[in-house]
Amino acid sequence: MGKMHGSCVCGAIKVDVDGDVMTGICHCIDCRKTSGTTAVPWLMCATSAVDIKGQPKGFTTRSSNKYEVKRWFCPECGSGTHLTMPNPEMVGLMGGLFPPHTLPPPNMELFCKNKESWEASFGDNVRVCDEQPDWAAEAAEREKAGAAGAAGVAQGH
Numbered sequence: 001m002g003k004m005h006g007s008c009v010c011g012a013i014k015v016d017v018d019g020d021v022m023t024g025i026c027h028c029i030d031c032r033k034t035s036g037t038t039a040v041p042w043l044m045c046a047t048s049a050v051d052i053k054g055q056p057k058g059f060t061t062r063s064s065n066k067y068e069v070k071r072w073f074c075p076e077c078g079s080g081t082h083l084t085m086p087n088p089e090m091v092g093l094m095g096g097l098f099p100p101h102t103l104p105p106p107n108m109e110l111f112c113k114n115k116e117s118w119e120a121s122f123g124d125n126v127r128v129c130d131e132q133p134d135w136a137a138e139a140a141e142r143e144k145a146g147a148a149g150a151a152g153v154a155q156g157h
Ligand SMILES: [Zn+2]
Pocket: 008, 009, 010, 011, 012, 013, 074, 075, 076, 077, 078, 079
């Protein structure tokens, strides 16, 4: 994955990524409401690979996620920018910040139980989840499975 450069609509917040990205399309209620759309393509990256310039504001949600997340946005123009989680090593970036034709294809889809009947399928290589997987349980499974772990996350299976 090469470098990616994104920004909010007014340009006050700029986001650079230089590293691996896993894309999850989220249909959860909080993503719907905060984005005003039916789904958000989140680019999940290592925090160390992301550089955010500007002064975003954060708002904490937890209703449809099992843990609290902070959703950040530009206070000038209102564009959603990113998401921080209890795990400080990972950050989620809103895909729409980046120019057309630069987004990697999705690896997984979350909260598909909320998906509208007319929303498209993203193909056979995408892991489809009705809600949110139990990340802690899956991490423990991978721990048991050993070194294959990291590859398993990237593929979403
Ligand atoms: Zn802005």
